[in-house]
Amino acid sequence: MKGGGTTAARTVVTGLGVTAPTGMGVEEYWAATLAGRNGIGRVTRFDPSSYPSRLAGEIHGFAAEKRLPGRLLPQTDRMTQLALVGADWAFDDAGVVPDELAEYDAGVITASHSGGFEFGQNELRALWSKGSQYVSAYQSFAWFYAVNSGQISIRNGLRGPSSVVVSDQAGGLDALAQARRNIRKGTRLVLAGAVDASICPWGWVAQLTSGRLSTDDDPSRAYLPFDDEAGGHVPGEGGCLLVLEDAEHARERGARKVYGEIAGYASTMDPRPGSGRPSGLRRAMELALADAGVTPDGIDVVFADGAAVPELDREEADALVAVFGPGGVPVTVPKTMTGRLYSGAAPLDLAAAFLAIRDDVVPPTIGASLASRYEIDLVTRVPRKATVRRALVLARGQYGFNSAMVVGAADDGDG
Structure with a gap:
């Protein structure tokens, strides 16, 4: 990789x-x-x-x-x-x-x-x-x-x-x-x-x-x-x-299929509210990429947490821009179709990431229209055909939990 x-x-x-x-x-x-x-x-x-x-x-x-x-x-x-x-x-x-x-x-x-x-x-x-x-x-x-x-x-x-x-x-x-x-x-x-x-x-x-x-x-x-x-x-x-x-x-054992590899992971905690310190989400992303041995340009899609709370969306968008640059990577939130499944949401996003890798397609975010203040490339309305070899999945929990996981195609090197 x-x-x-x-x-x-x-x-x-x-x-x-x-x-x-x-x-x-x-x-x-x-x-x-x-x-x-x-x-x-x-x-x-x-x-x-x-x-x-x-x-x-x-x-x-x-x-x-x-x-x-x-x-x-x-x-x-x-x-x-x-x-x-x-x-x-x-x-x-x-x-x-x-x-x-x-x-x-x-x-x-x-x-x-x-x-x-x-x-x-x-x-x-x-x-x-x-x-x-x-x-x-x-x-x-x-x-x-x-x-x-x-x-x-x-x-x-x-x-x-x-x-x-x-x-x-x-x-x-x-x-x-x-x-x-x-x-x-x-x-x-x-x-x-x-x-x-x-x-x-x-x-x-x-x-x-x-x-x-x-x-x-x-x-x-x-x-x-x-x-x-x-x-x-x-x-x-x-x-x-x-x-x-x-x-x-x-x-x-002769596994009949391999969806892909879990290549990198990291977790961080946000500082206490009112501390003036930034969210730990960017750091979680950077550590997960480092654990996977990939640079930001090696990620083909991000499955965002997508809280739909303005201040949390702002933090996530800012972190994505800081790591990938403005519009630097396709971003999607397919959980807009299912609702947030709490602890079940990110594993379902992982399944979608592996299927995106299998089929070379980025699934859409439905309903939402990207606000102009967020400098991200949000995939909306319809799927986007793209070569997908690696994906970054993000998840944030209440009270400051941040987790990031990089997954890749099974034949993507020695990982």
Whole structure:
């Protein structure tokens, strides 16, 4: 890769398990993304009429009972049910049968933003309305941040290094970075990424406290990053789980496809509000590029965080211009079609980045029109054909989390 590279074990991605408001499965999601199909609409999982924000990116038609054993249903939140199905799809996409892996050769590392809020809400309702004897014993873990890692590892016999990362929207990238570290230490395969789902009254109230949710009722105008009319984001549910492998392990087992390589990563924290110091996002980008051994002109597209909060959009645009120059790289925010999936958003952007590399196309940002004050090259309305060899994915979490990850084509050198 341009600028050299590391001699550490290469980490490649061989499977994707996508669960998104715009499509269940890789190709359904990707076709909808390239078509600019909007998955945002009025909330249907509860009556949102009494709340200031009433739109979300919901997954419709998902029937867990058709995809998972009945015994799992009463002990899992919707978030975990989606994650278990996503894990199944990721393994199938990679051509991996978990039972055939050596006992401690595979682990699972996920991120979580809020845990199983809907499950917790239902059990609290039972407690208040019926009494403690009606609260499920599964409440003790079904709400917990680590439950997706635990349930996936139990279902698939993954006894290698496993954990959970909690860093809001940045968590999905941080989980993948942790998986990459474990692969470099000798673990052969790690399932990593995130799936979030907290579209329920309890989860909704918690999200409203951020002050960052859009209150627009028009799905086509509610989530507008880098737009003069930006007024916050729209929440969503879903995400992506990825099969990460040591490149040699993937070669030895005859992996039928390799989407690409995780080439570089970095994370930083913003200074405290009012300190007068700049955001740490630019530094995260620069460190991730250095970790990948690439210069800014070696990046073909940036999948931006796209907060749609004016001051945050300003910080991100300024950081992009500082690193790449004015209009120096195509920028896109495909999550405008799904809503922000919290910890699941960046792994889904990673899936889109690998598919962009596969198909030499940059997916669009829908709805938004670039404000003249932002000197970035925002890809809007329709996909843009382009040679894509490397992509930079950005994610920012509330309270100052910044993460950046560089991914590249599988045949892009020694990485």
